[in-house]
Amino acid sequence: MAGEVIVQQFFNALSLGIMYALIAVGFTLFFGVIEVVNFAHGEVFMLGAFAAMIGGGVFAAAGFTPGTVLFVLLVLAVVLITGALFGAALEKFIVRPMRGTPDIMTLLITLGASIVVREAVMLFVPNGRNPQPFPQLIFMNSLTAGGVLIKAETLLCICLSALLISGMYYFIEKTVFGRYIRATAQDREAAMMMGVNVKLVFVVTLVLGSALGAVAGLMNGMAYGIIKFNMGFAASIKGFASAVVGGLGNIYGAIVGGLLLGFLEILVVSVVPDGSSYQDLISFLIVIICLVFRPAGLFGERAYEKV
Amino acid sequence: MLTIIDVSTFYGSVPVLKNVIIEIPKGSITCLLGSNGAGKTTTINTVLGFVKPSAGDILFNDASIRGLPTEAIVSRGIGVVPEGRRVFPKMTVEENLLVGASCSKNKANIARNLERAYTMFPRLAERRSQNAGTMSGGEQQMLSISRALMSDPQIVLMDEPSLGLAPLIVNDIFATIRQINKDGTTVLLIEQNAFKALAMADRAYLLQKGQVLASCTENTPEAKARLKDIYLKSTEQAH
Numbered sequence: 274m275a276g277e278v279i280v281q282q283f284f285n286a287l288s289l290g291i292m293y294a295l296i297a298v299g300f301t302l303f304f305g306v307i308e309v310v311n312f313a314h315g316e317v318f319m320l321g322a323f324a325a326m327i328g329g330g331v332f333a334a335a336g337f338t339p340g341t342v343l344f345v346l347l348v349l350a351v352v353l354i355t356g357a358l359f360g361a362a363l364e365k366f367i368v369r370p371m372r373g374t375p376d377i378m379t380l381l382i383t384l385g386a387s388i389v390v391r392e393a394v395m396l397f398v399p400n401g402r403n404p405q406p407f408p409q410l411i412f413m414n415s416l417t418a419g420g421v422l423i424k425a426e427t428l429l430c431i432c433l434s435a436l437l438i439s440g441m442y443y444f445i446e447k448t449v450f451g452r453y454i455r456a457t458a459q460d461r462e463a464a465m466m467m468g469v470n471v472k473l474v475f476v477v478t479l480v481l482g483s484a485l486g487a488v489a490g491l492m493n494g495m496a497y498g499i500i501k502f503n504m505g506f507a508a509s510i511k512g513f514a515s516a517v518v519g520g521l522g523n524i525y526g527a528i529v530g531g532l533l534l535g536f537l538e539i540l541v542v543s544v545v546p547d548g549s550s551y552q553d554l555i556s557f558l559i560v561i562i563c564l565v566f567r568p569a570g571l572f573g574e575r576a577y578e579k580v
Numbered sequence: 581m582l583t584i585i586d587v588s589t590f591y592g593s594v595p596v597l598k599n600v601i602i603e604i605p606k607g608s609i610t611c612l613l614g615s616n617g618a619g620k621t622t623t624i625n626t627v628l629g630f631v632k633p634s635a636g637d638i639l640f641n642d643a644s645i646r647g648l649p650t651e652a653i654v655s656r657g658i659g660v661v662p663e664g665r666r667v668f669p670k671m672t673v674e675e676n677l678l679v680g681a682s683c684s685k686n687k688a689n690i691a692r693n694l695e696r697a698y699t700m701f702p703r704l705a706e707r708r709s710q711n712a713g714t715m716s717g718g719e720q721q722m723l724s725i726s727r728a729l730m731s732d733p734q735i736v737l738m739d740e741p742s743l744g745l746a747p748l749i750v751n752d753i754f755a756t757i758r759q760i761n762k763d764g765t766t767v768l769l770i771e772q773n774a775f776k777a778l779a780m781a782d783r784a785y786l787l788q789k790g791q792v793l794a795s796c797t798e799n800t801p802e803a804k805a806r807l808k809d810i811y812l813k814s815t816e817q818a819h
Contacts, residue, residue, distance in 0.1 A: 449678075456668050456679045463666035465650040466628060468683035468731065472649070 277420035282543050288427045288496060290535020291434040295489035296512025297519065297527035298441060299482030305458045305522030306478045307368060309379045313387040314486055315509025317359045321487025322407065322500040323394060324355035329408040340412040348410060349433075349491070356487025360479035368475060387505065395502040404501045407494035430492040437485055438528060444481070445524065454478060458522070486512070507553060514556035517563050520570020529571070534559065581606040581766050582627065582658075582735055587636030589626055596622045597790045599636070603797075604735065604783070609757070609767045611777045613811055614787035620770045621663055623787070624737050628660065629653050641734075655683040659733030659765075663740050665724040669713025673704050676712050676723055680730035689732065697726035700756070718749040725756060735766040742773055754780065774811060778804055788814055 296318060303311045328351035329339065337344045367386060371379045395401045413425035445451040456464040457474045465471050489508070494500045515534045519526020538555050542548040563570065584602040588595065597619050604610040612620045625631045627638055629650045638646045645653050654660065659680075668676050677697055681690045698705035701722040707715060712723055721741055728736050738757065742750040750773065758780060761767050771777035778784055778796075784807055786794045793814060796807040 452671070452675055452679055453682065455671060455675075459668040459670055460666055462630070463662055463668065464679065465630075466654060466660040466662055466666075467679050467727065468651045468654040469679065470651045 278543070280419075280421045281423075282539050284421075284423050284427055284431075286536040286539035287532070288431050288492070288535075289539060290532035291431055291438075292489045292492050292496075292531075293511050293515045293534050294438060294528045294531025295434055295485045295492070296508055297515035297531045298438065298524060299486045300512050300516040301519065301521055301524055301527040302478050302482045304516070305524070306454055307475050308376060309368060309371075309383070310376070310513075310521075311363065311383045312380060312509060312513075313363060313367075313383040313390065314483070314512060315505030315507075316387045316390040317356050317483045317486040317505075318490040318493070318508040318512075319391065319394065319500070319502065319505035320355055320359055321352045321490030322494040322504065323398065323405075323490075323502075324487065325352050325410070325491045325494055326405060326407055326500060327398075328352070329410060333408070339408065339410060345410055349488070352487045352491045353484045356484035357480045359487070360481070360483030361476060363483065364476050364479045368479065369472075387509070391502055391505060398502070401502050404499045407498050407500050409498075410495060424496075426495040430495060433488070434492065437488060441481065441485065442524070450474075450477065510553075511556045514560045514563075517560050518571055520572050523570060523572055526570050526572045581641060582768065583639040584623065584627065585637045585639065587623075587626060587633045587638065589622060589631050589633050591631075595790060596631070597626065597633075600787070600790070600792055602785050602792065604766060604768055606734075606766055607761075607764070608782040609761050609769060609780055611781035611784040612768065612770045612787060613774050613778070613784055613807075614793075615815055617789075618787040619790040620787055621739055622790070624660075624739055624768070624770065627653070627658070627737065651683075654733075655731075657732075657734035659728035659731060659736040661721075661724050661728045661736060661738040661741055663743070663770075665717070665720045667712040667715075667720050667723050667727070670711055672709050673712055673715075673723055674708045676727050677704075677730050680727035683731040690730070693730050693732065697729065700759075701726060718745050718752075721745060721749075721753060722756075725753070725760075729760065729765070733765065735768065736760065737768045739770045740772060741769075742771065750776075775808065778808065786811055786814065 296314065299314050300311065303309050303314070325348050328348050332344060332347050333339055337347065367379065367382055371382060411425055411429065415425060416423045416428065445454055453464065453469045454474050454477070456467070456469055457471055461471060493504065511534060515530035516527045518533060519528070519530030534556060538552050541555055542552055545551060582604040584600055587597055587600045589597045600623060602623070612623060614620050622631055626633055629648055633646060637644050640656055640658070645656065668679060677694055678690070681693065684690055703719055704722055704726060707719065712720060715723070725741065741757065742753050745753065754776060757767060757769065769777055769781065782799045784796045785792050786807060794807055794810045796803045
């Protein structure tokens with residue numbers, strides 16, 4: 274019995290951790306490449322979930338059958354596009370106009386933007402103030418082996434995220450444009466001197482990072498079946514915590530940080546009596562401990578290691 | 581090839597360059613001399629668009645490049661060896677070189693220039709998959725120079741390429757600069773090794789407090805001696 278519980282919780286932790294990792298990759302990319310801490314990043318998570326809900330409703334009304342591969346792909350496309358557009362808007366309306374101003378100003382403006390987006394969803398989505406039921410996207414039986422039960426959604430989310438994160442890794446490490454992104458992160462001015470179009474690097478970074486954040490929101494909807502306009506706040510805290518644990522600016526650190534946070538939370542929830550009340554505390558605690566003892570993160574060689 | 585016409589710049593409200601006029605003819609080695617804070621690096625940064633001139637114009641091949649974004653300026657055929665080398669520390673030697681080729685779309689050219697870099701500096705070939713940040717200062721300087729040549733520039737702007745290097749390596753670097761120039765690339769050189777640079781240069785300008793104090797536009801020993809005198813006097817005054 275104990276073994277089954279452990280396997281069960283392992284999958285819970287993995288799906289939670291990989292969702293945090295998806296959010297953290299955005300945080301860490303924005304910090305490493307553009308040198309902004311984007312506190313509106315949690316909102317793209319929320320928008321991704323809402324886009325999936327609304328998109329799913331529209332496609333179902335248009336005659337697509339929920340549960341088919343095409344349906345899921347359509348919803349995924351809507352989520353990715355929503356995230357990408359949000360990232361592009363961030364670049365155009367916040368990052369570009371704020372270039373050359375002190376970092377704290379950009380940070381405060383992203384915080385303001387996050388409130389605007391959150392409240393807008395609350396006001397303009399019908400019944401937006403209340404939790405929204407997230408439509409069921411796939412109708413597959415849960416996997417059971419021994420006493421372990423794994424929801425098909427969980428497996429799908431784990432695979433999808435792993436795919437997206439490896440895609441991101443490949444893009445940054447192996448492609449020509451990824452090389453420009455790394456060059457910009459390591460020395461922006463030198464990259465400009467070599468003819469790298471840094472403005473384009475910023476746009477691509479924000480678009481990709483935000484798209485990943487939106488997919489995390491979709492995952493959250495699929496996992497819990499309920500979404501709410503203010504779900505981005507907790508997500509941004511956890512994504513940020515994961516990124517800090519891994520060392521802001523370090524992509525692989527962010528992935529490990531996200532998984533670590535997921536596993537820690539599930540550990541506390543399942544071991545500590547009444548642990549689920551403490552679940553959200555952990556990320557705050559981790560940020561504080563990390564900032565005090567290892568400000569450069571677990572893998573940081575120096576303060577603010579870059580991609 | 582590159583002409584700086586009556587350019588003035590400010591950092592905030594502090595004037596840095598005042599009516600600077602510099603002419604760099606095609607095929608030349610032109611040298612910028614002057615003490616720290618004279619405005620040499622600012623001159624390069626102004627050409628590259630990092631500092632916006634408040635007056636004057638900058639012509640490259642007779643077309644104004646003033647106000648263009650940096651990547652548009654360098655993609656017209658300007659290579660840069662920045663002050664302090666500025667290699668990308670967590671990228672391999674080869675990746676550094678490939679970033680230097682960002683302006684070049686032709687894959688065959690890039691492959692050829694990569695080979696040229698490795699022939700010019702066999703050291704870089706040995707270390708092609710090593711992170712640039714782990715190399716010695718001299719090796720990083722070789723990398724920085726090779727990186728600037730990856731896009732087949734018509735002119736290379738070099739800011740203190742011998743800074744902080746051992747004397748033997750400084751000689752190598754100077755020999756390389758001469759070779760690059762012989763191969764047809766125009767060079768703008770900022771050097772703290774003033775006399776060494778002057779000996780090699782076709783033209784030289786002496787900057788002081790953001791102004792051109794004197795220049796030597798003919799490549800004769802007398803003209804160079806005259807500039808050397810003014811240079812020595814100006815540094816004495818500064819102390």
